[in-house]
Amino acid sequence: MLWVVGLVRINGLRSLSKMTNFDFIMTVAMGSLVAGAAQATKWSTVAQVAAAMAGLFLFQHVVARLRKNSDAFETAIQNEPILLMKNGEICEKALEITRVARSDLIAKLREANVLDFAKVQAVVLETTGDVSVLHGDDLDPVLIQNIRDKTGD
Incomplete structure (x- = not known):
């Protein structure tokens, strides 16, 4: 040791x-x-x-x-993080691509004390497998730079 x-x-x-x-x-x-x-x-x-x-x-x-x-x-060598949720909307295509169950996403929202989907600015599946939940009134665009966004597909 x-x-x-x-x-x-x-x-x-x-x-x-x-x-x-x-x-x-x-x-x-x-x-x-x-x-x-x-x-x-x-x-x-x-x-x-x-x-x-x-x-x-x-x-x-x-x-x-x-x-x-x-x-x-x-x-x-590095995977790209991917948006699982944007502006209060779940991206079903991203869930499918990443094999994240909707119930797991909801559990992560609860862990982050999300009380209202409309307040969720973004949910990101990070390269490490961690899930980042960004919620509140405003989101600085820098926080979601270089993230794959499948919400527009």
């Missing part, structure tokens, strides 16, 4: 975040490696796991740099 803490300190706060689908996969892989190290009976196995962890962190660091510096790379 100290090795993981050290790697996180070196690599930075985003190491085990869930900001992108790649970060999520990294977090799951690290959990698997920690479990493997905990069950290891030989020091050589622990060393292999430690090297794999360091390799994952290095790979994550390289990918993050490439994403930051290359729009083409970003587009190639």
